[in-house]
Amino acid sequence: xxxxxxxxLAAECLSRTSLSKGGSLEKSISALICVLTTTALFxxxxxxxxxxxxxxxxxxxxxxxFWHDNGMSGELYFAETVGPGVALFDWxxxxxxxxxxxxxxxxxxxxxxxxxxxxxPPSGFESGFRLYRNDSLTSGAPKFTDITSQTGIxxxxxxMGLAITDFNRDGQPDVLITGLGEDEFWVSTDSGxxxxxxxxxxxxxxxxxxxxxxADLDRDGDEDLYVCAxxxxxxxxxxxxxxxxxxxxxxxxxxxPSLPDRLYENMGSHALRDITSESGIGAVPGAGLGVxxxxxxxxxxxxxxVANDGEANRQWRQDSRLHFVDTALLSGCAxxxxxxxxxxxxxDLGDFDGDGDEDIFLTHLDGETNTLYENLxxxxxxxxxxxxxxxxxxxxxxxxxxxxxxxxNDGWLDLYVTNGAVKRQLSLVAQGIPHPLGQxxxxxxxxxxxxxxxxxxxxxxxxQKMTVGxxxxxxxxxxxxxxxxxxxxxxxxxxxxVNHQGSKNAWFGVxxxxxxxxxxxxxxxKVVFENGETLHRRSRRGGSYLSxxxxxxxxxxxxxxEPFIVVxxxxxxxxxxxxxxxxxxxxxxxxxxx
Numbered sequence: 254x255x256x257x258x259x260x261x262l263a264a265e266c267l268s269r270t271s272l273s274k275g276g277s278l279e280k281s282i283s284a285l286i287c288v289l290t291t292t293a294l295f296x297x298x299x300x301x302x303x304x305x306x307x308x309x310x311x312x313x314x315x316x317x318x319f320w321h322d323n324g325m326s327g328e329l330y331f332a333e334t335v336g337p338g339v340a341l342f343d344w345x346x347x348x349x350x351x352x353x354x355x356x357x358x359x360x361x362x363x364x365x366x367x368x369x370x371x372x373x374p375p376s377g378f379e380s381g382f383r384l385y386r387n388d389s390l391t392s393g394a395p396k397f398t399d400i401t402s403q404t405g406i407x408x409x410x411x412x413m414g415l416a417i418t419d420f421n422r423d424g425q426p427d428v429l430i431t432g433l434g435e436d437e438f439w440v441s442t443d444s445g446x447x448x449x450x451x452x453x454x455x456x457x458x459x460x461x462x463x464x465x466x467x468a469d470l471d472r473d474g475d476e477d478l479y480v481c482a483x484x485x486x487x488x489x490x491x492x493x494x495x496x497x498x499x500x501x502x503x504x505x506x507x508x509x510p511s512l513p514d515r516l517y518e519n520m521g522s523h524a525l526r527d528i529t530s531e532s533g534i535g536a537v538p539g540a541g542l543g544v545x546x547x548x549x550x551x552x553x554x555x556x557x558x559v560a561n562d563g564e565a566n567r568q569w570r571q572d573s574r575l576h577f578v579d580t581a582l583l584s585g586c587a588x589x590x591x592x593x594x595x596x597x598x599x600x601d602l603g604d605f606d607g608d609g610d611e612d613i614f615l616t617h618l619d620g621e622t623n624t625l626y627e628n629l630x631x632x633x634x635x636x637x638x639x640x641x642x643x644x645x646x647x648x649x650x651x652x653x654x655x656x657x658x659x660x661x662n663d664g665w666l667d668l669y670v671t672n673g674a675v676k677r678q679l680s681l682v683a684q685g686i687p688h689p690l691g692q693x694x695x696x697x698x699x700x701x702x703x704x705x706x707x708x709x710x711x712x713x714x715x716x717q718k719m720t721v722g723x724x725x726x727x728x729x730x731x732x733x734x735x736x737x738x739x740x741x742x743x744x745x746x747x748x749x750x751v752n753h754q755g756s757k758n759a760w761f762g763v764x765x766x767x768x769x770x771x772x773x774x775x776x777x778x779k780v781v782f783e784n785g786e787t788l789h790r791r792s793r794r795g796g797s798y799l800s801x802x803x804x805x806x807x808x809x810x811x812x813x814x815e816p817f818i819v820v821x822x823x824x825x826x827x828x829x830x831x832x833x834x835x836x837x838x839x840x841x842x843x844x845x846x847x
Contacts, residue, residue, distance in 0.1 A: 307660060307696070307708060308738070308750045310715035315395040315749045317352065319383050320375050321723075323744040324360035324411070325688065326368030329494075331486050331504045332411060332433045332461065333360065334675045334690070338724035338799025339741045340415035342426040344404075348839075349387040350728045350803050352397060352739055354747060355412030355430055356381050362488035371687050372744050382408035382430060389731045395751055405446030410434040414799035415724075418467035418476045419771050421523055426772075431462035431480060431799075433487075454525045460512055461486055466795030468546040468775055470555045471575050472824050474767070475519040476774070479534075479557055481541030482512035502676050506540040506562045506596075513538045514559065518575060533577045539564050543600035545796045546775060547611050550584075550632025553826070555775070558586070560597035560615050570632065586613055586626045590636035595621045596651075599725075599798035603657030603666045604789045606702035609779075611791070614643075616652025616670055616798070623647040623655075623670065642705040643668070643697060650692045651675055654725025654798040658736040660708075662758035662809025664788060665699035671722030671740045688744045691719030715750050728803020734760040734837065736807050741800075759810035762839035763819065765792055768846045772804050779820045780808055810836060 323333045337355040344351040358380065361368050384404055385397035410432035420427045425441040435457040439447040451457035461483045467476040486509045496502035516534045517525040529535040543560035550556065550570060557569040557577065565588055568581035581587035589595055596618035602611040606627065613626040613634065622644035626634035638644035650672035657666040672692035681689030694716040697705040710717050721743040730737045735755025741747045765773040773792070780788040790808055794801045810817075818832030823844045834840055 305712060305754070306714065307712045307754045308715050308752055310718070310748055311395055311751045312746065312749045315751075316397045316399075317385060317739075317747055317749050318375075318377065318399075319354045319385075319741075319747040320378055321354070321741060321744055321747070322357045322359070322374060322378075322380065323372070324357050324368075325371040325744060326360065327371055328360070328362070328365060328368065328491065329501065329503050330360050330362075330488060330491055331484075331508070333357075334503050334743060335463070335483075336411075336413045336432070336723060336743065336799065337741050338412070338414045338464075338801075339726045339739050339747065340417055340428070340801035341726045341728040341730070341739065341803045342417045342794075342801065344384065344426060345386060346424060347390065349390050349732055350730050351387045352385045352726075352730075353415055353428060354383045354741060355415050355432065355724075355799070356383065356408065357411050360411070360488060362491060364489060375746075382406055382412060387730060395731050395737075395749060403446075404439075405442075405448070406439050408437055408439075410437055413462065414464045414481075415801050416465040416467055416478075417794055417801045417804075418478075420476075420519075422475075422769065422771050424770060429456075429465055429467075429478070431458075431465050433461050435459045436462055436480070455527060456480075456517055456525055458482070458515060463542050464544050464795075464799050466544050466546055466557075468555060468557075468795065469824055470546070470557075470571065471518075472555070472826070473519075473521065474825070475521050477519045477575075478517040478525060479544055479546070480515045480517075481544050481559060482514050482538075483542065483562070484509040484511050484540050496676055498679070500677075505675070506564075511538040511540040511561070511564060514541050514544075516575075528575060532575050533579075534569065537567075537579065539567060542598050543615070543796070543798055545600050545602045545613075545793075547602050547791065547793075548777075549602075549611065549628070551610060551630075552632075556632070558600065558602070558613060560600040561594070562598065563594060563596050565594050566597055566615070568632070580632070584632050584634055585636070586634040589621075589624055590638070595624065597624075598651075598653045599655040599670075599796075601656050601796040602791070602793070605657065605666050605699055607665070607787075607789070608702075609787075609789050614655060614657065614668060616655045617647070619649060619651045619674065621648070623652050640704075642707075646695065646697075646707050650695070653723045654740060654800060656725060656727045656797050656802065658727050659807070659809035660696060660698070660736070660752065660755060662735055662755040662760045662807070663811040664809050664813070665701060667699045668697040668705065669725065669727065669738060670695045670697075671720070671725045673721035673723060673743060688721065690721040690743070692722070693717055693719060694722055694740070715748070720748070721745060723798065724800040725797050726800045726802050727797075729762065729805065729807055730803075732839070734762065734807060736803075755807070755809060759813055759836050760807055761810070761834055761836045762805050762807045763792070764805045764839060764841045765821070766841060766843045768844055770843070773824060773844065774804055776824065777822045780810075780817050781820055782813065782817045783815045805839065
């Protein structure tokens with residue numbers, strides 16, 4: 254049986270081909286690319302060849318019944334198409350990853366009559382932010398229970414992003430929720446429940462905010478906060494926008510003024526201070542959707558990289574304590590190889606080529622390509638999207654959540670991308686689909702740091718489903734030594750995609766803590782083997798799109814059996830050699846008191 258998305262792809266290719274007759278060279282090339290991509294997807298993987306399943310969709314059996322309410326009522330409000338995010342973190346400190354989802358609601362403008370839903374929530378639907386406890390350690394398989402009512406979290410914001418930290422350093426993760434409306438910061442209390450402290454801390458931003466990240470930017474032992482702001486849209490300034498066929502459609506970011514992001518310094522006494530202006534971050538606006546943090550130029554200071562939608566991206570290099578300058582244009586990572594800004598959504602960092610520095614991957618709008626910026630050293634980048642094999646297969650789709658992860662634990666970082674359109678697809682509209690934005694997802698396998706190949710859909714039946722993909726959080730939800738995926742759909746159900754391949758190879762996992770047992774994020778380390786070979790990795794929560802990952806790191810070792818040690822560069826600058834470590838298990842590494 255031919256999947257629905259393949260029929261749509263073929264129809265679109267034929268449409269492009271007919272349009273290109275007598276048309277521009279650009280249209281003809283676009284049609285040719287489409288045909289070649291389709292051929293590669295189907296002819297190269299067909300016949301009676303047997304394929305091993307890499308991921309399976311175990312959402313139902315895992316007990317995740319989250320459905321995203323995007324609030325559609327036919328008004329085509331811009332915000333309907335953007336969320337939601339997802340986060341993985343160990344809420345109850347039992348050693349496995351629990352799952353949280355941001356949530357929307359029915360949107361209503363003061364200028365409009367009472368709205369009518371276009372998407373009906375499923376039976377048993379629970380509104381608002383949801384938190385699911387992971388019971389996999391006792392069940393032996395991914396199994397979750399909705400325990401939101403136990404947390405005291407009653408979110409009112411039309412939710413977008415989730416960012417995780419331990420703000421009060423009590424060993425229990427705290428949750429920032431961004432969105433359309435006032436941001437919320439749910440901090441654990443002595444009673445074990447959560448209280449929204451955003452107004453008290455001065456971080457209840459009432460603009461449209463998206464991705465956020467907690468990171469120890471000044472290396473003083475606590476995590477500062479960076480929040481991406483999108484555009485100056487509200488339900489009351491909503492206006493009609495039009496698609497390429499002059500049909501009323503969702504607006505894009507260029508229809509509204511973009512906004513400057515915000516930076517908050519952690520004062521170390523349960524307080525945050527807005528340093529947006531003095532840090533340089535507020536100097537320029539940008540339609541921010543994704544943010545990642547690392548020492549990109551390897552000068553010892555943490556930097557930030559921001560993915561802007563339809564505008565030049567920002568590489569905020571820290572040139573002095575908590576002061577940043579945008580060096581993206583000079584560094585080669587503001588625009589694509591053609592010198593054009595793209596509709597950047599999701600972002601992640603990883604050392605895909607094994608040369609010891611982190612490269613940047615960005616997801617983009619259909620008609621563009623997803624972008625891979627290779628780090629040439631000292632924070633200089635080169636757009637190698639086409640030559641890497643990541644460009645052409647992504648042109649058809651609109652990518653959002655993304656992450657580097659070693660799907661097969663062979664020691665090379667692969668890529669996951671969840672896709673979903675933002676403009677209504679006419680082929681789906683014609684079928685009467687009320688939310689016509691669905692697209693399939695993709696995983697690209699890293700071929701020894703030289704190129705990427707899209708894993709055939711026969712190995713990924715779970716990714717053939719047409720979904721409106723948005724957030725994606727990656728982590729080992731069943732603690733079996735490979736990385737699984739929890740991904741959200743806009744206006745539809747979340748999915749739990751369980752990895753069946755990685756645990757067949759050798760692996761080990763690491764979690765980093767400070768001397769007081771608080772989880773440390775953004776720790777760089779190297780795995781050093783007896784023969785001198787090394788693997789470079791970094792722990793991270795932030796990245797992807799509106800989401801937060803498992804802070805633990807699974808390191809795939811392939812078929813290696815020789816001893817190895819781990820060289821850790823702790824946030825305060827001290828370097829420690831630890832090991833040899835045992836494969837097939839997780840290790841908690843603690844920083845010694847500085």
